[in-house]
Amino acid sequence: MITLQVNRKEHAVDADPATPLLWVLRDLLHLTGTKFGCGMAQCGACTVHLDGEAVRSCVTPVSRAVGKQVTTIEGLSDDNSHPLQVAWIQEDVPQCGYCQSGQIMSAAVLLKGKPDPSDEEIDAAMSGNLCRCGTYQRIRCAIHKAAEMSKGGAK
Amino acid sequence: MSTEQRMGRRGFLKRGGLLGGGLVLGFTVPMAKRLGAQGAPDSKLPAPNAFLRIGPDDSVRVILAHAEMGQGIWTTLPMLIAEELDADWSKVSAEHSGVAPAYNHTAFGFQITGGSTTTHSEFDRYRQVGAMARELLVKAAAAKFAVKPEECRTEKGMVIAGDKKASYGELAEAAAKLPAPEKVTLKDPKDWKIIGKATKRLDSTEKVNGTAQFGMDVHFDGMLTAVVARSPGFGGKLRSVDDKAALAVSGVRQVVKVPSGVAVLADHYWAAKQGREALKIEWDEGPTAGLDSAKQREDFRKLAATAGAPAAKAGDAGKALQGDDLLEAEYYVPYLAHAPMEPLNCTVKLGENKCEIWTGTQMQTVDQQVVAHITGLKPEQISIHTTFLGGGFGRRATPTSDFISEAVQVAKASGKLVKVVWSREDDIRGGYYRSAFLHHAKVALGKDGYPAAWKHVLVGQSIMAGTMMEAMMVKDGIDATSVEGVSDSPYMKEIPDHLVELHSPKTGVPVLWWRSVGHSHTGFVMESLIDELAHKAKKDPVEYRRELLKDHPRHLAALNLAAEKSGWGKPLPAGHFHGVSVHESFASFVAEVAEVSVSKEGILKVHKVTCAIDCGLAVNPEGVKAQMESGIVFALSAVLHGEITFDKGAVKQRNFHDYPVLRMHETPLIETHIVQSSAKMGGAGECGVPPLAAAVTNAIFAATGKRVRELPVRTDQLKHA
Numbered sequence: 001m002i003t004l005q006v007n008r009k010e011h012a013v014d015a016d017p018a019t020p021l022l023w024v025l026r027d028l029l030h031l032t033g034t035k036f037g038c039g040m041a042q043c044g045a046c047t048v049h050l051d052g053e054a055v056r057s058c059v060t061p062v063s064r065a066v067g068k069q070v071t072t073i074e075g076l077s078d079d080n081s082h083p084l085q086v087a088w089i090q091e092d093v094p095q096c097g098y099c100q101s102g103q104i105m106s107a108a109v110l111l112k113g114k115p116d117p118s119d120e121e122i123d124a125a126m127s128g129n130l131c132r133c134g135t136y137q138r139i140r141c142a143i144h145k146a147a148e149m150s151k152g153g154a155k
Numbered sequence: 156m157s158t159e160q161r162m163g164r165r166g167f168l169k170r171g172g173l174l175g176g177g178l179v180l181g182f183t184v185p186m187a188k189r190l191g192a193q194g195a196p197d198s199k200l201p202a203p204n205a206f207l208r209i210g211p212d213d214s215v216r217v218i219l220a221h222a223e224m225g226q227g228i229w230t231t232l233p234m235l236i237a238e239e240l241d242a243d244w245s246k247v248s249a250e251h252s253g254v255a256p257a258y259n260h261t262a263f264g265f266q267i268t269g270g271s272t273t274t275h276s277e278f279d280r281y282r283q284v285g286a287m288a289r290e291l292l293v294k295a296a297a298a299k300f301a302v303k304p305e306e307c308r309t310e311k312g313m314v315i316a317g318d319k320k321a322s323y324g325e326l327a328e329a330a331a332k333l334p335a336p337e338k339v340t341l342k343d344p345k346d347w348k349i350i351g352k353a354t355k356r357l358d359s360t361e362k363v364n365g366t367a368q369f370g371m372d373v374h375f376d377g378m379l380t381a382v383v384a385r386s387p388g389f390g391g392k393l394r395s396v397d398d399k400a401a402l403a404v405s406g407v408r409q410v411v412k413v414p415s416g417v418a419v420l421a422d423h424y425w426a427a428k429q430g431r432e433a434l435k436i437e438w439d440e441g442p443t444a445g446l447d448s449a450k451q452r453e454d455f456r457k458l459a460a461t462a463g464a465p466a467a468k469a470g471d472a473g474k475a476l477q478g479d480d481l482l483e484a485e486y487y488v489p490y491l492a493h494a495p496m497e498p499l500n501c502t503v504k505l506g507e508n509k510c511e512i513w514t515g516t517q518m519q520t521v522d523q524q525v526v527a528h529i530t531g532l533k534p535e536q537i538s539i540h541t542t543f544l545g546g547g548f549g550r551r552a553t554p555t556s557d558f559i560s561e562a563v564q565v566a567k568a569s570g571k572l573v574k575v576v577w578s579r580e581d582d583i584r585g586g587y588y589r590s591a592f593l594h595h596a597k598v599a600l601g602k603d604g605y606p607a608a609w610k611h612v613l614v615g616q617s618i619m620a621g622t623m624m625e626a627m628m629v630k631d632g633i634d635a636t637s638v639e640g641v642s643d644s645p646y647m648k649e650i651p652d653h654l655v656e657l658h659s660p661k662t663g664v665p666v667l668w669w670r671s672v673g674h675s676h677t678g679f680v681m682e683s684l685i686d687e688l689a690h691k692a693k694k695d696p697v698e699y700r701r702e703l704l705k706d707h708p709r710h711l712a713a714l715n716l717a718a719e720k721s722g723w724g725k726p727l728p729a730g731h732f733h734g735v736s737v738h739e740s741f742a743s744f745v746a747e748v749a750e751v752s753v754s755k756e757g758i759l760k761v762h763k764v765t766c767a768i769d770c771g772l773a774v775n776p777e778g779v780k781a782q783m784e785s786g787i788v789f790a791l792s793a794v795l796h797g798e799i800t801f802d803k804g805a806v807k808q809r810n811f812h813d814y815p816v817l818r819m820h821e822t823p824l825i826e827t828h829i830v831q832s833s834a835k836m837g838g839a840g841e842c843g844v845p846p847l848a849a850a851v852t853n854a855i856f857a858a859t860g861k862r863v864r865e866l867p868v869r870t871d872q873l874k875h876a
Binding site for chain 1: 223224225227355356358359360361362363364365366367368369371372374380405422423424494496497498543544545547578579580781784785786787788789792810811812816818819820824825
């Protein structure tokens, strides 16, 4: 049994330590907000936070998450109030929506390090997250908007 | 029921709450039940309870005959009902319908989401439903208030008469007992409050908190997850399999043979995938063993030099093409994968007398029939729960229902409740591509510099041949989807001597419609050729098109708006150049101006795309803009990167590292303008794609003098002094 801290809750899972964290989250814990897109860290749909760092859970063995705080999209906020979630809705970002959990989780780490990122910094931080619907422009706008909201003290 | 609740722990339960809890009385029209798919007696009106439920809590639930795959119909179709209903928009939500004749496409006659048709094909039906429901609510209110219906008005989910008012929720039960109206009057467009107004998506919240349910997210207790080992060559058959090592993998439960290969069923995806890797399989090479992209292209080229099936003909192009002032050019585009972000998947629960399917699909009726054939069940014994689609782009509408039929085969062979999941590699290598096409064009310029004669030969596989749509779509050897955009081009129509010919070689590669279908290559080729001709005639590319399109007002309107908004002809930043393109597809007219720079080393940067669309009425202008952005990014992926190639019968690409798609840092600024138009409504989902490639390559020509006649664009070909 492996003990994991996911979204501030403890879980015991029966998994091989080499199993990618993604499949433990999705298939064992049924936290399906984290998505499978490529299985080789190419698309970013599986992005989660390990102690606040963005990782591609599809290539992260679950053993690496032991003793760390795992945060998934389900744990980003309890009430869709994270500035990125608010901005994403305001900017009408999602289309099919499949990649957006990963996009938001990557953006959340970006904003922690750079509270007011430039377009170039956004591009650099977000270029690992693919979107086939082409919502990139709206994602850029939404990240700026979330940065603005956070600056203003709004939650 | 228990399994549904299990799976409904999250989004499904929330979304299905209206049905599940018994809290809500559906707003139904009594007659409609007996009439099935029909509306009121002797009327052509739809059955409103198939499309709308109003709960006592004032909730307005709109049932969608079409599938949401990003294109925004989850919002647009409810807008149509809400407008006529005078609903309170904050109470409106949506869900996918099941599969039933009531939900057949109003033009195609079966349930399908495709061809950029959803909004215009439902424009009347969904408004009628809203209007019928409103009329019943008014009647119920009039009875309650003891006034005449004419004394009532409706506003934001309320019926009001003088100082009396009642909410739709309060009236729903009484309204449900009234007979359905036989005819309704729709609002005058000048009274619209919702239609034509930029409206935010109704599905954003669940898509930003992880609760939106895609097929991939379906889970039931006791369900197994399967991956299938398929032949590396298309149509290759299994010779032998040794599954001993696979069955020894922890979590693997079963290995079964299915027509498409060998399925490994396990407790979860990771175990199934490990199990698949442990299979020892021998395949026969299959009919495409010799497939080689370079050789195939040579074969296409040779074919292009022979006479094909005529797709359009006027005058005598052969004779007219004897002159000196000729342009001769060959264009080529490769096979392309759709690569939706959500890999294909399908969950199947097969019982003795019924089969339940959960998947994201664009073509439920066909799926139902294919599954009936496999299982021996009647179509009505097969239910399909359409989840959100994590992208479709055509891949989730296969005439063979490939990923659904395979999952049913796995369920049948294993006897298990099973979710079949494709890996990204399975998706990229699994076929159903946009066909590769080679175009050979020969154009004679008249003395005025405009085309006087045009011969155009296309070579590429038919996506319709061999499918149940062949009879409808292939006439006299011409698959209309292969030549659309060339044979019916507004330029071609104006040329007295022209000939369009088509060769449809059979290669064994499974091919399929890919966002914008034939227009995905014909838009590129036609708008490149026109640009070549403009330069040959030493005329401005926009002016040249204006002259050729002078009798095509909707092309012109889009072209002029894009030219104006992009600042065509005005100075650009140093090293930046414009390219223009305009193309009609799916009854909409889109012009795009790309602004690019190309470094001496050949590094291309697309800085900005200015887009103008005439789609007639834009029901949700915000949605139309989003679809233009989406189409442009999708098309730019293909321009810069997209290519599926074959070597010794196998697909060379595997995943996003060698089948790259556009990333954020490559994405231009996109500005969309909508032509104010009262012309016939067209599509949006696909229409942004066709003009993009030529807008970019025409700008590359302006920047470098190098004409790109082949996609994807290659850096080494753009080096310039």
